[in-house]
Amino acid sequence: xxxALTIALGSLLGRMSSSVTMALEPLALLRVAAISVVVxxxxxxxxxxxxxxxxxxxxxxx
Numbered sequence: 001x002x003x004a005l006t007i008a009l010g011s012l013l014g015r016m017s018s019s020v021t022m023a024l025e026p027l028a029l030l031r032v033a034a035i036s037v038v039v040x041x042x043x044x045x046x047x048x049x050x051x052x053x054x055x056x057x058x059x060x061x062x
Contacts, residue, residue, distance in 0.1 A: 003029055 003024075010022040 003032065 007024065010024065013020055013022060
């Protein structure tokens with residue numbers, strides 16, 4: 001989503017001001033995508049650790 005927003009803003013900026021150029025390198029986009037996947041994976045594992053420590057019977061106790 002951030003890459004799409006960057007491309008859209010770059011296009012808009014190019015139309016509004018000809019003195020500013022914006023270059024998006026494919027390697028940089030690939031790096032951002034890879035880091036995003038790693039961050040998402042770590043963020044999804046963190047709650048699993050907490051849930052795995054919960055005693056299933058404690059859910060039904062009052």
